[in-house]
Amino acid sequence: MHKLFTLLKVQYSNMLEYRVExxxxxxxxxxxxxxxxxxxNNNLNESININNTMLSRYFLSAFFVRQFSVVWxxxxxxxxxxxxxxxxxxxxxxxxxxxxxxxHIAEQITRFPFxxxxxxxxxxxxxxxxxxxxxxxLFLSIISTFLSFLIQFxxxxxxxxxxxxxxxxxxxxxLLFIPTLFLSGLLAPVVSFPQYVKSWIYLTPFPYLIxxxxxxxxxxKTNISGGFIMQILWILLLLPLFIKIWSEGTKxxxxxxx
Amino acid sequence: MIKNKYLVVYRKFLHTSFxxxxxxxxxxxxxxxxxxxxxxxxxxxxSIFFQNTGSIGGxxxxxxxxxxxxxxILNGITNTWFNPNxxxxxxxxxxxxxxxxxxxxxxxxxxISLNKINPSGFLEIxxxxxxxxxxxxxxxxNVSLSFFILCLITIFCSICILYSLWFFISSTTIWFVxxxxxxxxxxxxxxxxxxxxxxxxxxxxxxxxxxxxxAFITTIPSEVFLGLNxxxxxxxxxxxxxxxxxxSRRFWLFALKFYSSASx
Numbered sequence: 001m002h003k004l005f006t007l008l009k010v011q012y013s014n015m016l017e018y019r020v021e022x023x024x025x026x027x028x029x030x031x032x033x034x035x036x037x038x039x040x041n042n043n044l045n046e047s048i049n050i051n052n053t054m055l056s057r058y059f060l061s062a063f064f065v066r067q068f069s070v071v072w073x074x075x076x077x078x079x080x081x082x083x084x085x086x087x088x089x090x091x092x093x094x095x096x097x098x099x100x101x102x103x104h105i106a107e108q109i110t111r112f113p114f115x116x117x118x119x120x121x122x123x124x125x126x127x128x129x130x131x132x133x134x135x136x137x138l139f140l141s142i143i144s145t146f147l148s149f150l151i152q153f154x155x156x157x158x159x160x161x162x163x164x165x166x167x168x169x170x171x172x173x174x175l176l177f178i179p180t181l182f183l184s185g186l187l188a189p190v191v192s193f194p195q196y197v198k199s200w201i202y203l204t205p206f207p208y209l210i211x212x213x214x215x216x217x218x219x220x221k222t223n224i225s226g227g228f229i230m231q232i233l234w235i236l237l238l239l240p241l242f243i244k245i246w247s248e249g250t251k252x253x254x255x256x257x258x
Numbered sequence: 259m260i261k262n263k264y265l266v267v268y269r270k271f272l273h274t275s276f277x278x279x280x281x282x283x284x285x286x287x288x289x290x291x292x293x294x295x296x297x298x299x300x301x302x303x304x305s306i307f308f309q310n311t312g313s314i315g316g317x318x319x320x321x322x323x324x325x326x327x328x329x330x331i332l333n334g335i336t337n338t339w340f341n342p343n344x345x346x347x348x349x350x351x352x353x354x355x356x357x358x359x360x361x362x363x364x365x366x367x368x369x370i371s372l373n374k375i376n377p378s379g380f381l382e383i384x385x386x387x388x389x390x391x392x393x394x395x396x397x398x399x400n401v402s403l404s405f406f407i408l409c410l411i412t413i414f415c416s417i418c419i420l421y422s423l424w425f426f427i428s429s430t431t432i433w434f435v436x437x438x439x440x441x442x443x444x445x446x447x448x449x450x451x452x453x454x455x456x457x458x459x460x461x462x463x464x465x466x467x468x469x470x471x472x473a474f475i476t477t478i479p480s481e482v483f484l485g486l487n488x489x490x491x492x493x494x495x496x497x498x499x500x501x502x503x504x505x506s507r508r509f510w511l512f513a514l515k516f517y518s519s520a521s522x
Contacts, residue, residue, distance in 0.1 A: 020434070021439045024439035024440055024442065024443050025439050025442065027443050027446075028439065028442040028443045028445070028446040029446070030446065031446050031449055031450075034449070034450045034458070034462070037458050037459055037462055038307065038314065038453060038457050038458065041315075041457060041458060041459045042307070042311065042314045042315065042457055043311075044307055044310070044311060044314070046310075047309065047310035047311070166284060168282050168285050171282075171285045171288045171289055171292070172288055174288075174289075174292050175288050175289075175291055175292045175295065178292060178295040178296050178299050179295070179299070181299065182299035182300075182302060182303060187303055188303060188306050188307075192306055192309070193306065194305070194306070194309065197302075
């Protein structure tokens with residue numbers, strides 16, 4: 001625990017150096033707002049029984065959830081493997097993924113003010129959508145966002161471990177990003193999906209990545225206990241898989257240039 | 259003579275980058291699946307929009323597919339040429355290797371813009387063209403020579419605008435060193451090029467016509483495709499693409515004046 005805290009402090013000061021980059025990252029996440037614009041401008045939301053205000057809150061929440069659950073571990077890991085930087089990390093008595101984990105958390109802390117600024121601008125433009133979430137729901141949504149982050153972190157770490165075999169794992173991540181983008185609720189709330197998709201989508205991890213936490217935060221209707229159970233189930237499923245693939249992979253690992 | 263030199267050099271570029279890409283064969287297969295899924299995903303999203311309505315922004319589903327097709331072609335071009343090359347500018351500036359580029363007896367913009375090629379974008383171009391052919395069928399468009407030429411001209415202008423936007427943002431690296439994320443912002447803005455510009459609210463429409471002319475990039479070629487060609491729009495697009503190309507060229511030469519190579 002103490003180690004994690006120290007790592008976090010180091011990574012946070014690291015991240016503070018890249019404020020401009022992180023601000024740009026935050027801006028690049030504004031796609032949900034464009035989607036909101038299409039939805040409300042064409043009155044598409046009438047058919048799914050969500051009024052404009054609730055829909056704008058949904059998309060703002062989706063923006064927030066996305067901001068705090070973005071994972072890029074596969075890209076850092078791939079670079080470290082290809083350049084052989086991983087070797088010194090592996091020798092250390094701490095799984096290198098803790099390093100990446102704290103890196104992500106530190107980045108989220110740095111990102112927080114920028115996300116608040118964007119939300120503030122959003123409220124200036126849409127004053128009717130201002131709301132103060134109920135404290136319990138706020139708390140629940142923070143937890144579910146963190147769980148969503150954990151799911152994505154585990155999935156990407158598993159993919160990252162494939163670097164031990166293929167060296168370029170980021171293309172697999174780009175492949176997996178497509179269903180994440182379209183099915184997670186970032187571009188359209190899952191309730192609006194056609195029936196033939198809705199019948200199976202709730203068994204996949206995708207709706208729990210953005211749709212579920214965003215619904216909690218925005219106060220839209222959602223199955224709270226079911227959502228948490230599925231999130232935890234997926235984590236329980238992915239964690240052993242990650243541990244297994246990591247131990248297999250490190251056996252396979254031959255440091256570059258050796 | 260000069261033209262010849264550039265052609266020869268470009269052939270060498272093609273050769274080396276194909277060779278290095280083919281080293282990762284499984285990657286190519288995965289990228290193929292990715293681009294197919296990506297097109298399926300965006301048509302899925304479009305079908306959600308049209309679930310309970312006949313048209314968005316005055317475009318029917320069959321017509322909106324044209325925009326999707328043109329976007330896919332342009333995205334393929336971006337992934338094949340712009341993205342792999344212009345990302346390199348950041349590395350060149352950060353590691354000081356831009357010096358080597360500038361010292362070469364060849365135009366630096368040519369070298370930087372065309373050095374690499376990523377063949378996985380080809381499939382997207384093919385998919386986009388295929389979708390356009392399908393659209394010709396379902397929209398019952400009469401194909402004639404003038405239609406064909408107009409389409410090519412407008413798409414070519416779109417490519418020019420797109421290239422200038424990418425190149426412009428990448429050139430700012432010379433001052434800010436890390437604009438890796440700025441291209442990411444551009445990418446997310448370009449994302450809205452998948453939808454007809456008329457489906458957005460008035461203020462966004464203005465923004466995307468003037469500051470980042472996405473309206474000109476996908477909507478105008480699609481309108482031409484549908485046979486709604488208003489001559490003034492096409493002329494405007496040609497003028498805009500010329501202005502963009504010219505400015506990006508000037509901007510690059512201007513930026514180079516500020517380039518102080520690494521460790522000096």
